[in-house]
Amino acid sequence: xxxxxxxxxxxxxxxxxxxxxxxxxxxxxxxxxxxxxxxxxxxxxxxxxxxxxxxxxxxxxxxxxxxxxxxxxxxxxxxxxxxxxxxxxxxxxxxxxxxxxxxxxxxxxxxxx
Amino acid sequence: xxxxxxxxxxxxxxxxxxxxxxxxxxxxxxxxxxxxxxxxxxxxxxxxxxxxxxxxxxxxxxxxxxxxxxxxxxxxxxxxxxxxxxxxxxxxxxxxxxxxxxxxxxxxxxxxx
Numbered sequence: 637x638x639x640x641x642x643x644x645x646x647x648x649x650x651x652x653x654x655x656x657x658x659x660x661x662x663x664x665x666x667x668x669x670x671x672x673x674x675x676x677x678x679x680x681x682x683x684x685x686x687x688x689x690x691x692x693x694x695x696x697x698x699x700x701x702x703x704x705x706x707x708x709x710x711x712x713x714x715x716x717x718x719x720x721x722x723x724x725x726x727x728x729x730x731x732x733x734x735x736x737x738x739x740x741x742x743x744x745x746x747x748x749x
Numbered sequence: 750x751x752x753x754x755x756x757x758x759x760x761x762x763x764x765x766x767x768x769x770x771x772x773x774x775x776x777x778x779x780x781x782x783x784x785x786x787x788x789x790x791x792x793x794x795x796x797x798x799x800x801x802x803x804x805x806x807x808x809x810x811x812x813x814x815x816x817x818x819x820x821x822x823x824x825x826x827x828x829x830x831x832x833x834x835x836x837x838x839x840x841x842x843x844x845x846x847x848x849x850x851x852x853x854x855x856x857x858x859x860x861x862x
Binding site for chain 2: 669676677678680681684694726736737738739740742743
């Protein structure tokens with residue numbers, strides 16, 4: 637049973653650049669949520685995708701956008717990167733209607749220099 | 750405004766003793782609570798949950814207690830083992846709404862030999 641997989645695991649970008657992170661949900665799951673975890677903080681909710689639409693959004697600027705594909709996989713895009721975007725980006729999946737327990741991938745470490 | 754608070758950044762406990770991790774929440778709409786455990790370089794893993802209709806849920810060495818009137822929950826680990834050394838996140842949500850899950854900042858637990 638494949639768990640949540642994310643890629644890439646680590647990447648370094650320069651201020652002003654754009655980044656795309658990818659996520660495949662756990663087998664049988666149809667909902668993907670993205671979280672940002674800065675150093676010393678808990679995961680902060682970015683947004684949730686279901687049926688290829690953004691269903692909920694946290695307090696993040698429009699520079700953060702996403703997409704969900706028909707196979708339920710998802711991408712997180714961040715434009716005009718800032719130093720403060722350096723963080724661990726976590727993807728979590730769940731099954732709609734049973735969404736109160738989410739399962740995380742190992743995350744993508746983004747460093748902005 | 751932090752809706753889920755873990756006021757102890759770290760906790761050290763002797764192996765074999767009880768570890769008690771505390772969490773407070775402010776939003777009275779929350780009715781489902783979770784604990785996640787995170788090792789370095791890994792994503793958070795689901796540990797145990799409790800809905801507001803219960804005041805206790807037990808799973809092996811892990812027990813979560815919920816005090817709704819105080820808006821407080823705690824995670825008890827008995828007996829504590831070296832492999833329990835990790836960061837523990839308390840999280841809260843609204844039951845059966847596929848609502849976003851809000852996390853606390855985490856408590857780092859050290860199990861001493």
